[in-house]
Amino acid sequence: MTAQEATVTPSAPAPDAVGSVVRVPRLVAHRGAPRVRRENTLPAIAVAEALGAETIEVDVRRTADGVAVLLHDETLGRMWGDARPVSEVRWCDVARLGNGLDRIPRLDAALERLDGCASTLLVDLTDAADAVVAARTVAGFGGTTAVSWCGAPAAMAAVRAELPDADVWLAWQSLEPPTAEDLLALTPSTINLDVAFLTPRTVQAAHALGLRVAVWTVDDAEPALWAARLGVDSITTNDVAAIRAAFAAAERDGWPERDREPTETEVASRAQALAHRIAHEVIAFTREHPVSEVTTKADPADLVTDVDRLVEQHVRSRVRTAFPTHGFTGEEYGDAPGDRHRWYLDPVDGTTNLVNGVPWTSMSLCLTRGGRPLVGVVADPWRGEVLEARRGRGAVVRDRALRLDDVPRALAGAVVGTELDGHRPWPGFGAFLDALADRSCTLRVQGSGTLTIAQVAAGRGIGGCVSSFSPVDHGAAVLLVHEAGGVVLTLDGPVQDFPPVGAPFLVAHPGAADELFQVWTAAVTGGGSAS
Structure with a gap:
């Protein structure tokens, strides 16, 4: 069996509750079994293999004297209490860290541990220099452990240069699905994406290109079942046992849709x-x-x-x-x-x-x-x-x-916030500034439209205006103002939910909303003096 076959062949399909086919994804044990034993150690690998993980992912770095070791971070600090970069520490000193079997292992020790086992070792790399050392370590290994590779594009290119037949997983950080052109440099077998970027379109496009789809890191049943129904081929998880149990239950009881939409x-x-x-x-x-x-x-x-x-x-x-x-x-x-x-x-x-x-x-x-x-x-x-x-x-x-009260408020001595339109004043900005100054009211441009609007809800400033509503930028802040009892207005008057996308809008303390609205609309529309 080749490394690619060992890594990407899906398990047999299972019928779901409505008769469609769901292929149970293969499980990739993330850094071994980090919820049971310390990540990237031989005990963690042993537990993952015992739990039946088809693939075991480990992170690899190099020591100062060029030994490939299992470690995720650049430094030894988080896991091993030594703040030095591992690339500046010789293997003999790295080997002394930890105790018993809870130590940083060499990559060749991990290969030996899985020799003769069904599990594939998936080597995750960030740095190209680390990748060269890791690839040469695998090339010199005389056993039968199947190995696949994932990580940063430069690291994967280094692996491909050392091992032309390597099974490479392409890192994918986009909501746009891959195209044939994206595959030319590395000729991967699999695209490997954060669950944040998992969409039906990406799965369909990848499969149409002959690629498998791997998703990380999923530790809960609901997103794992959802990913399986989308057709992903493998799921990377910190909890192999829990995800395997969720799939077993779905195969036993069917893959039902939600009984009802939550309220x-x-x-x-x-x-x-x-x-x-x-x-x-x-x-x-x-x-x-x-x-x-x-x-x-x-x-x-x-x-x-x-x-x-x-x-x-x-x-x-x-x-x-x-x-x-x-x-x-x-x-x-x-x-x-x-x-x-x-x-x-x-x-x-x-x-x-x-x-x-x-x-x-x-x-x-x-x-x-x-x-x-x-x-x-x-x-x-x-x-x-x-x-x-x-x-x-x-x-x-x-x-x-x-909670904003409705006591009348004067503009004199108050602060109103606004933001530029990009890096330029919005039409009417100057007139608005002058009209507020005539009322002894100060205009502030702080540089975050979200905070400019949200602070009004907190009673910090009497009002705020932005030249173009976007739910990405202002949705949360507008809801804050509504729920605090403030007023949200477009040029047509108050709104109850969101302003129209792209429309200028104003938020205000209810006690000052009428006067501030008049000043603002006069400035924005240019229909007369704001004074």
Whole structure:
């Protein structure tokens, strides 16, 4: 049996409850069995093999003296308490870390452990230099262990150069399905994608090209069953036993569709809890992860960073794992299909601020059902705050209810927020600024439309306006304002849900909404003096 056959041949199809065919995906044990034994160790590999994992994925790095070892991180710190990069430590010193069998193993030891076993070893690589060492280690191994390869494109190219017949899995980080042109460089057998990017269209396109589809990392039954019904060929998981049990139950009892659609209350309750957790995860990541890559999109002022992309990928994965059938629209990766529920995400609103070290950015995450907002959170990494709202249940920050009274408020001495249209003033900006100044009211441009609107819900500022509504950027903040008792207006007057996409809109404290609306509309329409 070849490595490719061992890796990608699916198990026999099973009929589901309505007669269609579901092929039970092969299971890939992520870093062995990390929920039972320490990841990327021989005991973890042994447990994964005993659990019947068809493929066992391990991460490989090289030591200072060119030994291929099993380790995910660049440094030894997280797992082994040594802050040094493994590439600067000789094998003899690496081997001393840990105790008993819980030590960092060499790659050749892992190959020997699986020699004669049915499991394939899937070697995951990030660095091209590591890949060369790993490929040469496998080439020099005299046993029969089947090996496949996955990881960064440069690393896979290095493997292919060393091992022309290697079974390579192509990393895929796009909602667009692969094309024949994408396969020319590596000629992979499989595309390997985060569950965040799993769509029916990608599975269909990959299979049409003769590719298998692998998805990672799935640890819960619901998304695993959903992925199986889409036709994926393998699932990478930290919990082989649980996912295998879920598939066994489905084969035994059938693969039923949902008995009923969950109610709006049920979905909103689960979604609010998930969004709250995600927001805190994003706060920690944004604060701790330095910006290392900056590129542009539409123009030199339209920036995107590795933080934008990494946050979006993380949030998509978290949502897809909890709600596999929901649609998703994100700032960086676009639209994914789904049912009547759709999530909208801006991973970093205020990217220019982030790049320039200005601590005023935010994440916006909003769930809608049939186009109506249900749940919204705005994460402020620099205050460490999560402002959250649920339709009909109010808005809170730090467990404090947000509620704007309707006491009349004067514009004099108050602050109104706005944002530029891209990097330029919006039509009427100057007139609006002058009219507010005439009323002794200050206009602020902070650099994050999400926070500009959301802070009004928190009583920080008397109003805010943006030149073009987008549910990606402003959906969560608009829901916050509604649930806090604020007013949301377009040029045609108040709106109850979202403003039309692309329309200018204003949010305001109810006690100042009428006067601020008059000033704003006069400036935007240019129909007369705003004074």
